Amino acid sequence: MRVAIAGAGAVGRSVARELIANGHQVLLIDKDPASLRPERVPDAEWLLADSCELSSLEESRMESCDVVIAATGDDKVNLVTSLLAKTEFAVPRTVARVNHPNNEWLFTEAWGVDVNVSTPRIMSALVEEAVTVGDLVRLFTFRKGNANLVELTLPDDSPYIGKPCGLIPWPDNCAIVTILRDGQVYVPDAEQPIESGDELLFVAGADSEAELQSLLAPGQHAAGSPPPD
Template identity: 50%
Template sequence: MKIVIVGAGSVGRSIARELLDKGRTVTLIDREGARPGLDEVTWVQGDAAELDVLEKAKLAEADVVVAATGDDKVNLVVSLLAKTEFGVPRTVGRVNHPRNEWMFDDAWGVDVAVSTPRIMTSLVEEAVSIGTVVTMFSFAKSETSMVEITVPETSPIVGKDIGDVAWPRSATLVGVVREGHPRPPAESEALEPRDELLFLAHRSCLTALQRTVVPRGLEETTAALPVVRVSDEDED
């Protein structure tokens, strides 16, 4: 699989290293050219918003293009050119400023938008929220998201078997994290306080999902529960 990454900042280089470790073929495009420490990468120096630079990087042969610069305008232009001029099957666009996130869709050739500020916000919410649905990430061209909700001690689903809970129809439980360890959602397993439940859920059912775990009238009690989990996630 050939992957072209635009932008050799800390984000672009980190992605390149991870992909190289997985045995992928990586090309990096950057205005400043090659950087030390990534000898296995094919480097192309130039402005990625220019067609001749993208042609030099052989974008037409790429399976995935990752627009990872610190400039949202450049990331949008690269994604659009990758789709319209080179027919790249998959594009990933980095969103630097949340106010621009609405533009990162298929109209601009973006298949997957990755917003660092939104991810960091989700991690903070996940670390301090109990009994509240937290959106971890959303799937492109879909109204489905991966969401998390931590079961409070006062929840009526505590002690119930997973298979006996009437989950909303558009929410699928895909995993449970208990005491820091992931486990499959076995229907015969009883739910415990502080279980972290991971769902694939349509946005239309998020309110119903939260009411299943925390019915109306319990919000104030839930909000008073102490937080025992600390997230030390740090993203460059």
């Protein structure tokens, strides 16, 4: 897979190293000569260019990329890069970094963004996931599928403790992915019971989250913990 990363700062370089370690081809693009440090990621391609300029993206052979990651520290640059990659070069997958939380609403398919990565949102979700029991926590949003990865730690008073997964009336538009228990991962087949303290991971549509919360932890407040869209 060929991946272009706009922004050769600490974030871009770290992502590049991970992708290269997994066997992918990576191109790092940055318009700041000071950021071009090929010795930091010697196995990557490097290009001194402005990712907001069409001519620069043509020079990078953007049309041959499977994924474009806009990882600069400027939200405007990340949006424009994603939009050009998607509309002018038909890149199948775009991932954009959100630097300022107030701009997150812009990072949608309308701007060519398939997946946005908001550090404040991720950190907030991880904190909630670590300390809450019985509240549904939204960990990740799948833009393409209009669904979310959500987590709920089963409280002691859940009415379904000890019940096999196959006998629980899960909401429509919702699927249990895995059960985390005592440091182990359990496959949630029909015979697998859920227990107090289990961390349950689901892929669920936003319209099914409240029902899922009410089903497993009716004693918690109705709204749950997922952040608003």
